[in-house]
Amino acid sequence: MGENRKIILVERPRYRMPTHNCFKLERGPIPEPGEEEFLVRTLWLGLDPYLHGRMKRVSPQAEPVAIGDVMVGATVGRVEQSNHPAYEPGELVVGFWGWQDYAISNGSRILKLKTQLEQEHPSYALGALSRLTGLVAYISIMEISKPRAGETVVIGAATGGLGQIAGQLAKLQGTRAVGIAGSQKKCDFAVDELGYDACVCYKDDDFADQLKNACPEGVDVYVQTIGGDDLDAVMPLLNLYARMPVLGVIAMWSAADLPTGPDRTMLFLNQVMTKRLRVEGVVGNDYFQSHFGVFQREMATWIRNGDIKIVEHVVPDLEDAPMALQGMFQSADEHLGKLVVHVGD
Incomplete structure (x- = not known):
């Protein structure tokens, strides 16, 4: 049967830096996709500084996360079940469904991982080959x-x-x-x-x-x-x-x-x-339509040729994400490179 772990925002940051006490772990059943929907299993989660702003009462980036909602964040996952004609089980996708093991999507704000390098290193879709970081x-x-x-x-x-x-x-x-x-x-x-x-x-x-x-x-x-x-x-x-x-x-x-x-x-x-x-x-986002394709091709070439080295700090589990986000703002020495959370296989 399995379960769906979700990290919920339960309070606004009390201090200048976001702390792990702002979050709570909840467990529930894996959701079922409806008509023209698919179920995605989270494999990787990206942690970025802008997430602090999304936790506040007023956010300069976008609407703040509501108290009681799943914490937002860029994610890479694998389609597990599909009732959507454009998505097949086994396909890798990148989106923004947040800090949870499973999510239901109708394809909105979802992109398939198309490059060979992304297929080999899915976490790169959250960093080196992403619109938020690499672009x-x-x-x-x-x-x-x-x-x-x-x-x-x-x-x-x-x-x-x-x-x-x-x-x-x-x-x-x-x-x-x-x-x-x-x-x-x-x-x-x-x-x-x-x-x-x-x-x-x-x-x-x-x-x-x-x-x-x-x-x-x-x-x-x-x-x-x-x-x-x-x-x-x-x-x-x-x-x-x-x-x-x-x-x-x-x-x-x-x-x-x-x-x-x-x-x-x-x-x-x-x-x-x-x-x-x-x-x-x-x-x-301003350059996504005009530059994203060229950027991904050039960046993939540089990485494969060894001209650009990609370093990731991998957090081993979803439940470690709150402490990892806190540590990022504390400038911990161990956080070198892109901070990503390994959620599932």
């Missing part, structure tokens, strides 16, 4: 920044699922890639395993000085994912006509209030004007 990194580097050989590219959250791809793409263009990370272990990993030229820890007291020394020719591209102190340290180093794709503002998502101290908005805008900066927000 955003690709657009930021290849379409918006377009770095030239010899330029300096700085990547925030350099060892995360998105940062690891952006940094390696920058290196493929012949640039000097400098990472920003939350520990010395992550910085060492960025240089030794991902090929960054340098990486600095934003928690160090002399972080700004270290970053300046790592960028002796200034900064031509800053892939913005965090904000806060990182942005303050990068701004004086930006060269004329520097590009700043904005992929996220993690420091703001975890903040209870506006930053303390003087309002620096005018200082930032003055930098934008005098240095002729290009600052552009990047959301993967």
Whole structure:
């Protein structure tokens, strides 16, 4: 018979960081698909920073998850039963049915895994080959920044699922890639395993000085994912006509209030004007129709050729997802690469 485990959101975050006490495990029967529906078995679940926003009472990304509902999240699964003419048992699909073993779908917001690389590594559909991670990194580097050989590219959250791809793409263009990370272990990993030229820890007291020394020719591209102190340290180093794709503002998502101290908005805008900066927000959905196919083909080629290395931190079970999400925001050293949960086989 089997059962369906579901991770339910039972309360809003009490603290600046999401904690495991916000969730509850429920068990129930496996649902039955109706007419033109299919049953999907979850194999992999992706954990991403935006999930914190979806847990709050007001979400900047989309409608917040309602108390008592299954926690949202990008998922990869296998069709187990089907009453839908377009889906056959055994097919692998990617969607957004959330933190549970099984779900019923009518095909809305569902894509089949089509590339050979996705078939071999289904979890890549949540990271390297996804619209949420890989496509955003690709657009930021290849379409918006377009770095030239010899330029300096700085990547925030350099060892995360998105940062690891952006940094390696920058290196493929012949640039000097400098990472920003939350520990010395992550910085060492960025240089030794991902090929960054340098990486600095934003928690160090002399972080700004270290970053300046790592960028002796200034900064031509800053892939913005965090904000806060990182942005303050990068701004004086930006060269004329520097590009700043904005992929996220993690420091703001975890903040209870506006930053303390003087309002620096005018200082930032003055930098934008005098240095002729290009600052552009990047959301993967905007480029899905126009770029997703080309991106997947090129990314798969780079991965197969060894030009881009994909690192995943695999959480072994669905019931570990709440603690893993909490750990991601605590910048735990063990979270290197894309954070994924292995839910089933």
